[in-house]
Amino acid sequence: MSDTAHTPPKHTVSPELGPLLKRWRKRIDHRRITGIDSTRRRLKPGLTQDEVASLTGVASSWYRQLEGGSPRPISEQFVQRLAMTLRLEEAERVILFQLALGHAPPPPRTAPDPASYANLQSVLDALLPHPAYVSNLWWDIVAHNKPQEDWFPWLPYEPNLMRFAFLYPEARDQLVNWRSDWAIPFLAQIRFAIATHPDVPELLQLRDDILDGNEEARELWADRLAQAHPDGDVRGFSLPFHGGQEIQVRIMAFAPMSHPELRMIALVRQ
Structure with a gap:
């Protein structure tokens, strides 16, 4: 798999992004995620890099390089999928967009009264x-x-x-x-x-x-x-x-x- 929807980046991914992605994925309760093997014994909590890659639709090697700090061309769609997969709160989503794309995320759709x-x-x-x-x-x-x-x-x-x-x-x-x-x-x-x-x-x-x-x-x-x-x-x-x-x-x-x-x-x- 690869992030085929990306366009050439206009923003260099911040080196602060990798450590944050690692911290965010390690706090996830894997039992709440479908599409991964939740039955195998885990030595550490959270999701693996391979699991995040699978859930966001990119190659494992591509995601490992992103988390390792290598510059990657990133699309807004991928960042949206990543925010959902990592179960980010709104403030964390803003940080992700700023570090990955250099701009704030689209405003959330207006909640109904x-x-x-x-x-x-x-x-x-x-x-x-x-x-x-x-x-x-x-x-x-x-x-x-x-x-x-x-x-x-x-x-x-x-x-x-x-x-x-x-x-x-x-x-x-x-x-x-x-x-x-x-x-x-x-x-x-x-x-x-x-x-x-x-x-x-x-x-x-x-x-x-x-x-x-x-x-x-x-x-x-x-x-x-x-x-x-x-x-x-x-x-x-x-x-x-x-x-x-x-x-x-x-x-x-x-x-x-x-x-x-x-x-x-x-x-x-x-």
Whole structure:
């Protein structure tokens, strides 16, 4: 693997970055990460360099050189994946961007006003023990219940379902049969959403981010499939919460009448 999306760097990576990356990866609880061998005995806590490389989609030798202080051409997409993999807080994410790219990260997307979704939150909580969430038109998750965050610990770091599915290599391990059961129908949903809301810039940006950052998505997009929603689909997960054991869930999709632009999704384990 390699960081194929990079462009020639305009900023020299700071020598302070390597030691920070090493410290950040060593504090990670590997049991919360899917896509690595969490059963083998470890002499030290945290993630290895090879595991960080795998989870961020780059070659192990490339990442070792980055952590060792060798100048590397780095893309913003890679830095975003690295921040998510290392579970960085917002202040740490700012430091990572400054040291790696020489500029601050993009501002976080505006969080919704919790009061706007108070009634929906009560519905989500009533769906316990099933994980449930509400996403907006461009798949930002704007409300969720506790089981949803237990199942998907990436939520605090990447609130957009589609960006996680296509731009983070970890998703290929968590979403069983990634290409056929997730990537193809997800892209079909994005195409349908754009067809019905062609002037929403967030949808167009989502499409462009995914196609720019995922070569396989570009290939699948050419099939021009369209799908309105996943209601009733049965799909598989392999999640840290279940110890990596594969489980099947039925996706139940609803549209609140008071907010028809939103989607309410409940995951019912089969």
